[in-house]
Amino acid sequence: MSTQENKYTFSRRNFLRASALASGGIMIGFNLFTACKPNVKPSVDVENLNFNDFNAFIKISDEGYVTIYSPNPEIGQGVKTSMPMIIAEELDVEWDKVHVVQAPLDIKNYTRQLAGGSQSIRHGWTALRQTGATTKQMLINASAVKWGVDAATCSASKGVITNANGDKLGYGEVVKEAAILEIPENVTLKKPSEFSIIGKDVINVDVDKIVTGKPLFGLDYKEEGMVYAAVVRPPSFGEELVSFDASEAKKVSGVIDVVTIGEKARNFIESGKNNWTFKLSKSDKVVVIAENTWAAIKGSKAIKATWKEGSQLEDTKLHDEKLLSLLEGDKFDIRREDGDVDKVFSEADKVIERTYHSPFLPHNCMEPMNFFANITAEKVHLVGPVQTPEYAAQVASEMLGRDLSQVHIEMTRMGGGFGRRLYGDFVYEALEISDKIKKPIKMVSTREEDITSGIYRPAIKYRIAASIKDGKITGYHLKEAAINDNMYGLIPNFFPAGCIPNYKVSTANYKSNITTGAWRAPYTNFLGYAEQSFFDELAQELEVDPVQLRLDLLENVKDTEDKRIEYSGKRMQDAIRLAAEKGEWGKAKEGVYQGFSAYYSHNSHVAEVAEVEVKDGVPVVTKVVAAVDCGIVVNPTGAINQVAGGVIDGIGHAMYGNLTFEEGKPSSRNFDGYRLIRMNETPKVEVYFVQNELSPTGLGEPGLPPAGGAVANAIHKALGKRLYKQPFIEELKSNVLG
Amino acid sequence: MPNYTLKINGKSVSFTADADTPLLWVLRDELDMVGTKFGCGIAQCGACTVHVDGTAMRSCQLQVSMLDGEEITTIEGLSTEGNHPLQEAWKEVDVPQCGYCQAGQIMTAASFLKENPNPSKEEIREAMQGNICRCAAYNRIEKAVALAAEKMS
Numbered sequence: 001m002s003t004q005e006n007k008y009t010f011s012r013r014n015f016l017r018a019s020a021l022a023s024g025g026i027m028i029g030f031n032l033f034t035a036c037k038p039n040v041k042p043s044v045d046v047e048n049l050n051f052n053d054f055n056a057f058i059k060i061s062d063e064g065y066v067t068i069y070s071p072n073p074e075i076g077q078g079v080k081t082s083m084p085m086i087i088a089e090e091l092d093v094e095w096d097k098v099h100v101v102q103a104p105l106d107i108k109n110y111t112r113q114l115a116g117g118s119q120s121i122r123h124g125w126t127a128l129r130q131t132g133a134t135t136k137q138m139l140i141n142a143s144a145v146k147w148g149v150d151a152a153t154c155s156a157s158k159g160v161i162t163n164a165n166g167d168k169l170g171y172g173e174v175v176k177e178a179a180i181l182e183i184p185e186n187v188t189l190k191k192p193s194e195f196s197i198i199g200k201d202v203i204n205v206d207v208d209k210i211v212t213g214k215p216l217f218g219l220d221y222k223e224e225g226m227v228y229a230a231v232v233r234p235p236s237f238g239e240e241l242v243s244f245d246a247s248e249a250k251k252v253s254g255v256i257d258v259v260t261i262g263e264k265a266r267n268f269i270e271s272g273k274n275n276w277t278f279k280l281s282k283s284d285k286v287v288v289i290a291e292n293t294w295a296a297i298k299g300s301k302a303i304k305a306t307w308k309e310g311s312q313l314e315d316t317k318l319h320d321e322k323l324l325s326l327l328e329g330d331k332f333d334i335r336r337e338d339g340d341v342d343k344v345f346s347e348a349d350k351v352i353e354r355t356y357h358s359p360f361l362p363h364n365c366m367e368p369m370n371f372f373a374n375i376t377a378e379k380v381h382l383v384g385p386v387q388t389p390e391y392a393a394q395v396a397s398e399m400l401g402r403d404l405s406q407v408h409i410e411m412t413r414m415g416g417g418f419g420r421r422l423y424g425d426f427v428y429e430a431l432e433i434s435d436k437i438k439k440p441i442k443m444v445s446t447r448e449e450d451i452t453s454g455i456y457r458p459a460i461k462y463r464i465a466a467s468i469k470d471g472k473i474t475g476y477h478l479k480e481a482a483i484n485d486n487m488y489g490l491i492p493n494f495f496p497a498g499c500i501p502n503y504k505v506s507t508a509n510y511k512s513n514i515t516t517g518a519w520r521a522p523y524t525n526f527l528g529y530a531e532q533s534f535f536d537e538l539a540q541e542l543e544v545d546p547v548q549l550r551l552d553l554l555e556n557v558k559d560t561e562d563k564r565i566e567y568s569g570k571r572m573q574d575a576i577r578l579a580a581e582k583g584e585w586g587k588a589k590e591g592v593y594q595g596f597s598a599y600y601s602h603n604s605h606v607a608e609v610a611e612v613e614v615k616d617g618v619p620v621v622t623k624v625v626a627a628v629d630c631g632i633v634v635n636p637t638g639a640i641n642q643v644a645g646g647v648i649d650g651i652g653h654a655m656y657g658n659l660t661f662e663e664g665k666p667s668s669r670n671f672d673g674y675r676l677i678r679m680n681e682t683p684k685v686e687v688y689f690v691q692n693e694l695s696p697t698g699l700g701e702p703g704l705p706p707a708g709g710a711v712a713n714a715i716h717k718a719l720g721k722r723l724y725k726q727p728f729i730e731e732l733k734s735n736v737l738g
Numbered sequence: 739m740p741n742y743t744l745k746i747n748g749k750s751v752s753f754t755a756d757a758d759t760p761l762l763w764v765l766r767d768e769l770d771m772v773g774t775k776f777g778c779g780i781a782q783c784g785a786c787t788v789h790v791d792g793t794a795m796r797s798c799q800l801q802v803s804m805l806d807g808e809e810i811t812t813i814e815g816l817s818t819e820g821n822h823p824l825q826e827a828w829k830e831v832d833v834p835q836c837g838y839c840q841a842g843q844i845m846t847a848a849s850f851l852k853e854n855p856n857p858s859k860e861e862i863r864e865a866m867q868g869n870i871c872r873c874a875a876y877n878r879i880e881k882a883v884a885l886a887a888e889k890m891s
Contacts, residue, residue, distance in 0.1 A: 075836060203832045210837035211828045212820040213773015213813035217838060220772040228767075253739060253756050293776075294756070294763040366777050366785060366838040366872045415775070415838030416872050447778040637832045641875060645835055648874035671782035671870065680867040682876040 027179075028058040028135050058087060058135055064159050064172030066091065067099045073387055074102065074206075075417030077700035078638035079120045081205045083128060085635055086121075089197040090132030090190060093159045093171065100205040102411060121634060122603055122697045133187040141184060142177035143169045192632060192693040201637035206413060218384035218412040219370050219444065226372070226440040227256060228293045229433045230300035232286040233453045236664030237514040240283040240310035249288055249302040254295025258303070260284045261432040264399045268428075273398055277391040277424045279455050279515045283310065287433050293444050311513045313664030316359070316459075319483060322510040323461045326481035327355065332506035335492035336564070339502035341467075344475035348467035352541060356464070356530035357725040360483075360659040361457035361519055362666075364676060367415020368450045371430035374440035375400065380407040381440075382431065385414035385421055392424040396431055419518035423455045448669045456659060457519030458483035458512075462530040466538055467502075473538060473553070475502035478531070480523075482509050484516045487523040493564040494524075494600055495531075495572065498557035514661065520649065521701040524601040526726065528705025529654060529712060532597040536713040537722065546596045546713070547580050567600035571629045574690045575607040582688045583609025583625030592622070595714025597706040604702035605629040605690075608647065610683070610710035612718045619715045619732065621651055621683040626703060628687065631694035639699050644685040646703025652677025654708030658727045675729075742802050746771070747815025757803035762786045764802055765812060773813035773841045777870070784869030785838065787845040788812050794849035813841035816848060823889035824848055827882040835873035843869045847883045857887060 059067040068084040084100045136156050143161040144151035146169065153164045161169045192198075209216050234240060246258035262284035268274075269282060288299035345351050371384035380402055386392050389409045397404040414421055430443040445453075460482040467475040476496055480486055486507035497503055519525060539546040551573055558569040576598050579585070588594045591613055598607035611623040624647050633639045656675040660667045668674035687703075712723045715732075725731050739754040746769070753768045760779075765771045765788075774797055777785030781796040788797045789811040816822045824844050834840045843866065850857070850865040857865065862883045871879060 078835070201832070203829060204834055204837070206837060207829050207832065207834060208820060210834045210840050211813075211825040211844060213771070213841045215772045217772075217775075219766075219776060222770070292759075292763060292767040294759050294767070297779075364872055366775070366783070366836065366870065368776065414836060416836045418872075444776075447780075447783075641832065641835055641878065644877050645874040648876060649872075652874065670780050671778045672780060676870050676872065677874065677876075678867040678870060679876045679880060680863040682863075682874070685877055 028060075028131070058091070058131070060135075060171055060175050062172045062175065064093075064170045065097050065099065066093050066171075067101060069101050073385075073389065073411045073414065075385075075387060075414040075421065077120070077642060077698075078204065078635065080413075081202055082121060082635045082638055083124055084205070085197050085202055086125065086128040087132040089195055090129045091136050092132075092157050095197055095202060097159060102413070120698065122695070125695050129189050130187065133189050134184060137184045137187045138178040138181055139171050139174055141181050142174040145181075146174060146177060198632065198634050199636065202635050203637065216413040217367050217415050218372070219367055219415070221372050221383050221412055221442070223372065223374065223440050226442055227437075228290050228296040229430070229441045229443045230288045230290070230296035231261075231429055231433075231443060231445070231449070232288070232300050232303045232305060233449065234281060234283050234285075234307055235452070236307070236313050237281075237512075237661075238309060238311045238313045238664045239307040240281070241285065242306040242308045244286050244303055244305040246286070246303060248304065249299040252290075252295055252299045252302055254291040255288055255299040256291060257289040257437065258299070259287050259289065259433070259436055261287055261429065261436060264432045264435070265428060268395065268399050271398070275391055275395050275398075277388050277422060278395055278428065279423050279517065280425050280428055281515075285429070289433075289437060289441070296444065297446055314512055314514060315662050315664070316660040319459050319510070319512070319661070320357075323459065323481040323483070326508040326510060327461060327463045327479055329508070332479065332508050333486070335487070335505040335507055336497060337504045338497070339475070341475045341477050341502045341504040344469065344502045345465070345467045345477070348469050348474060350468045350541070351465055352468070352537065353463065353465035354534055354537065354724060356462045356526075356533070358460050358526040359657065359726060360459050360514070360516075360661070361653060361657045362451045362454040362659055362674070363416070363418040363420035363519060364451070364674070365414070365416030365418060365420050368447055369420070369426040369445040370443055371426045372440065372442050373427070373430035373434035375431055375435040375438075378406070380431065382408065382427060383410040383412065384427070384430075385412050385417075386424055386427055387414070387417050387419075387421040388424065392427045395424060395428060399428060400431065400435060418520040419522065420455060422518055425455065447671065451659070451669055451674060452666045454666075455515045455517040457522070457525065458485070458514075458516035460523070460526055462527060464530060464534045466500075466534070468538075468541065471542060473500055473542070476500045477504045477506070480505070480507040480527075482507070483512045483514070484509060487527070490564060490566055491523055491527070493562070493566070495557075495567060496553055498560045498562055498565045499553040499569075500556075514664075520646075521601055521704045524599065524705040525650065525653070526708070528597070528599040528601065529708030529726070532599060532706060532709030533712045533722070533724075536595070536709070536716065545586070547576060547585055550576055550598055566603070567605065571605045571690070572598060572600055572607075575605040575627045575629045578688055578690055579607035579609050579625055579627035582627060582686065585609055593714050593718035595710045595712065595717060597709035597713060599702075599706040599709070601705050602701045603697035604699060606643070606702050606706050608706045608710040610707070610714045612711065612714035614718050619718050621711055621714070623684050623686070624651070624707065624710065625686045626688070626706075627690065628699070628702070629690035629692070630699055630702070631692060631696040633689050634696050636689075639689070640687045642699040643687045643703035646699070646701065647685045647707045648677060648682050650704035650707030651683070651711055652681070654711060654726050655681075655728050658730065740803070742806070744802070744805055744808070744810055746810045747812060755802050758801050760798050761788065761800040761802055761805060761810070762797040765797065771812055771814050775838055775842060777839065777842070782870075783839070783842075784846055785842040787842040787869070789845060789849055792849065792852060794846045813845060816844065822848065824851070824882070824886040827886040827889060831878050831882040831885060833875055833878040833882050835875050839869060839871050843871065843879055847886065851883070851887055851890060855887060855890060857883070859884070
């Protein structure tokens with residue numbers, strides 16, 4: 001560690017430290033997120049870390065029981081089970097000796113303590129394995145010292161260390177000795193063929209608590225002296241509070257007080273120190289404080305507030321006009337351009353152009369937004385469901401003018417995230433309320449408030465055009481018109497980039513005052529359907545099989561040296577072939593209509609075959625076969641659950657999801673007016689994985705984007721009708737079913 | 739505020755609450771039984787399902803003043819050891835993703851299987867359609883209900 005350069009070189013010493021526990025056993029601390037991104041400059045001097053500086057721990061008791069503190073927030077994607085599995089594999093302990101606990105946020109050393117983008121497993125893979133393997137080596141070394149033999153002659157398996165003489169020691173018997181040893185460098189990781197936990201079905205670690213109703217979620221959290229808070233927010237996007245009458249609310253039994261918040265949020269907005277997780281309106285909000293949730297909700301409904309128009313009140317008609325005019329116009333950012341699209345379009349035998357439309361979508365996490373806050377002179381204590389705890393801590397520190405070290409966040413299990421809990425608006429409201437009334441509070445939103453003051457998947461329109469010359473696709477132009485923001489990162493370089501020589505992606509956006517943000521598989525959740533429906537039409541036009549068309553196009557990208565193209569032609573083909581085989585593509589029984597779709601997103605390759613039958617004139621999705629290449633499958637039962645859920649979620653929202661606006665106000669307020677897919681509408685989903693030994697990638701999102709396209713293509717086969725607009729149910733009602 | 743005494747999970751429980759307070763909030767806020775979940779507040783999602791005299795009902799719609807003398811069962815009282823055949827099936831099938839709606843799903847299924855111990859696949863799908871699972875773990879919920887029916891027969 002003598003040179004500046006060396007200081008940040010990845011090393012065991014940089015992220016691991018062990019010490020004996022007074023209560024017996026050993027605690028291994030490791031900085032997972034520094035380890036995951038070795039080129040990230042650590043925020044503290046790694047040589048002087050103490051235990052408080054780590055964000056993940058393994059504890060091994062004298063009896064050999066292992067506790068693994070899982071660092072990443074659990075939103076239903078399964079990381080609280082799968083990340084500890086990876087440690088346990090390399091540590092080489094039996095899974096039934098492992099107990100998993102959710103770790104709190106470490107605000108000093110984070111680089112990626114968040115749930116989003118299906119990246120937890122991909123980023124954690126190597127570091128988690130090295131942590132387990134290093135710890136195992138320390139236990140082996142300690143045994144070797146005890147026996148007076150060379151550590152190289154010892155081995156460990158299933159929590160037991162064995163030497164050449166056949167002597168055995170349990171992990172628990174050497175933890176005290178291991179804790180004082182030097183941390184070994186250059187440990188050997190297992191070969192995938194040696195895995196005994198990874199690749200086996202491990203049941204969700206919280207399942208006992210879930211099925212018996214134990215407190216787990218943010219809404220379940222309580223503290224002595226805590227009061228409840230319901231927030232009255234502007235009913236329309238663009239409105240601001242003028243005045244309010246709280247006299248009726250205060251008559252509600254159980255209501256303690258009525259206050260306003262908003263000043264701290266406004267100051268933060270005006271400070272310019274913005275943070276991408278901060279999405280709050282500048283308006284004041286009325287807050288009803290009560291002894292229980294029911295009184296808070298009742299009180300909030302009794303508030304008579306007057307609002308004024310602060311900025312334009314927008315509606316769906318306006319959005320449609322704005323987005324269409326963007327598509328017609330010439331104010332685009334060019335996000336990728338290969339060859340000469342204009343030239344091949346002008347020379348083409350035929351140019352096909354289609355426009356696809358999507359509405360706003362609320363997330364509708366089953367657990368409504370809520371957060372606990374207790375702001376005292378000593379500490380900022382925040383507890384609840386948030387996907388981005390470290391950003392929330394930073395904003396909290398800024399808003400309250402408190403040192404970051406005073407902000408303590410605990411993550412609860414989340415009743416769904418889907419991107420909604422990436423944004424900390426509910427945290428910031430909660431802390432402003434607690435700061436104002438100087439009490440521990442729990443902010444609880446109702447479903448109506450969740451739907452009407454959301455951070456939505458924005459309405460987007462795609463216009464896709466392709467040129468055909470001599471029976472070949474010669475050019476492709478994708479235009480995106482979206483509300484507020486456009487496709488991010490490498491999405492412009494997804495398929496068919498690299499497959500079609502003349503290729504262009506152009507984007508434009510309209511800035512709205514309606515808050516928008518990430519929604520499970522942002523952009524690709526709709527782009528996957530638009531693109532894959534379009535390719536189905538191209539295949540029809542070219543009179544080739546849709547599966548063959550994709551396989552042929554993907555040949556062209558196999559040898560690409562373009563670093564922007566991160567999807568693999570071969571892996572996509574593997575997934576496509578597996579889906580076609582398992583889904584019996586082209587062999588459907590009479591009355592069963594198949595649709596195909598394949599999409600790469602979040603580093604995983606997925607292909608799907610959907611089957612539709614027509615019952616009483618209505619197309620019904622009866623079955624979907626999904627084939628996935630996500631590399632090594634860490635936990636097959638969890639992986640299948642993620643993909644099947646993603647497929648049904650994708651179908652449900654493509655079919656029914658629809659949030660429209662009138663005068664700035666969402667037109668649906670609860671599940672009576674907003675339709676989510678239900679069990680009697682769900683297909684059977686079969687999930688298959690491409691078998692390989694490549695490093696694993698995530699699954700929270702990738703199953704979703706292809707689903708809408710597979711269904712739309714199957715419906716086309718069944719009814720001869722192309723669907724260009726989501727939700728499909730509206731188009732089916734008006735155009736097909738009369 | 740009036741006093742109420744209800745029989746919940748076989749025990750007599752007393753508390754004070756306003757007459758119009760939904761059972762849901764009494765369970766969660768007053769009695770610290772948080773297994774019954776708040777989802778929509780209008781009986782559309784099923785997350786708050788409990789049994790009243792053995793029948794599945796939405797606790798967000800049950801005012802405490804109407805429940806005098808009724809036997810109420812919540813997820814906490816469905817079995818003494820967390821080993822009701824549905825709970826066992828839920829674990830075996832590894833149903834939950836986020837897990838938030840699952841108590842409500844199990845309570846709906848428990849009441850349904852009492853009425854119809856040998857349901858067809860279609861009957862399960864119809865009986866469970868009042869409970870939303872936003873993670874869409876529907877295939878596994880369906881499978882677990884069928885497995886529980888098998889275990890109970």
